[in-house]
Amino acid sequence: MKIAIDGTAASGKGTLAKRLAECLGCDYLDTGLLYRAVALEALRYGLSSLDDNFNDPLTKKLFEKSTRIELTTIALGLALPIADSPDLRSQKISSLAAIVASLPEIRQALIEKQRNFANSPPSKKGAVLDGRDIGSVILPEADFKFFIDAKPEIRAKRRFAEFKDTNSNQKQETILKDLIERDKRDSTRQIAPLKLLTDAFFIDSSSLNADEVLQIALNYING
Ligand code: CDP
Numbered sequence: 001m002k003i004a005i006d007g008t009a010a011s012g013k014g015t016l017a018k019r020l021a022e023c024l025g026c027d028y029l030d031t032g033l034l035y036r037a038v039a040l041e042a043l044r045y046g047l048s049s050l051d052d053n054f055n056d057p058l059t060k061k062l063f064e065k066s067t068r069i070e071l072t073t074i075a076l077g078l079a080l081p082i083a084d085s086p087d088l089r090s091q092k093i094s095s096l097a098a099i100v101a102s103l104p105e106i107r108q109a110l111i112e113k114q115r116n117f118a119n120s121p122p123s124k125k126g127a128v129l130d131g132r133d134i135g136s137v138i139l140p141e142a143d144f145k146f147f148i149d150a151k152p153e154i155r156a157k158r159r160f161a162e163f164k165d166t167n168s169n170q171k172q173e174t175i176l177k178d179l180i181e182r183d184k185r186d187s188t189r190q191i192a193p194l195k196l197l198t199d200a201f202f203i204d205s206s207s208l209n210a211d212e213v214l215q216i217a218l219n220y221i222n223g
Contacts, residue, residue: 001026001126002118002141003221004134006194007148009094009179009186010155012205012213016148017130019214024128024221027121031131031138032097034110036088039096043087089162091170091178098182101132102189114138133192135200144221145200148213154206155179 003020007013014030021028087093100106114129118139121127129138135145150158156176163170186194196202201220205213 003128003144004139004142005130005146010159011148013130013148017128021128026126029129035097035101098185132194137192147200150206
């Protein structure tokens, strides 16, 4: 079984994906982590600014090349130590992830790896993938597709609470601004934009807790 979950930033799609995978005995792949890992590598290569001035051909070339080199290692390691990096979920990496995610070369390099995971999941039972282009590009043939959204203010509040748990001192207004900016970038980019597909089941999680979202998704799957 293949389940595709797409949606806006901090909408609760990751929580749903993880819990669905647990309930169904499937494997879960957080595809956002791949782009975050690439972004972290980009920072290590010295791309310290979030300015995506890709009009400079040299910057673009060096940047794409360097990130591509690391992709194999990252994809092979998937949720290995890099996933534990405290920087990975930071605001800076979130914004940079959205920038690297709009580069066609990066997306292309990751497509096959994500499909392979879904086609041969370790559990052999199935896979739940969450991201932005899972239902549209990675697994258009998925058995079930979901699109998760919530009001921006509510998403910012939830992300703020998550950050607080990790002792981050991010302000809620800054988080809100970042989410809105990222959603805009993710849904207006040329390649694999985030969009609500006609064959996806839409859940607005604004007034729902994680258990309620899970129940709605399970009811849909069980018909
Ligand atoms: O957890 P959150 O919703 O904030 O973000 P994420 O799922 O970890 O994704 C971080 C960024 O990676 C997104 O804003 C997208 O730009 C990009 N991404 C993507 O383009 N395609 C995916 N399948 C997953 C993430």
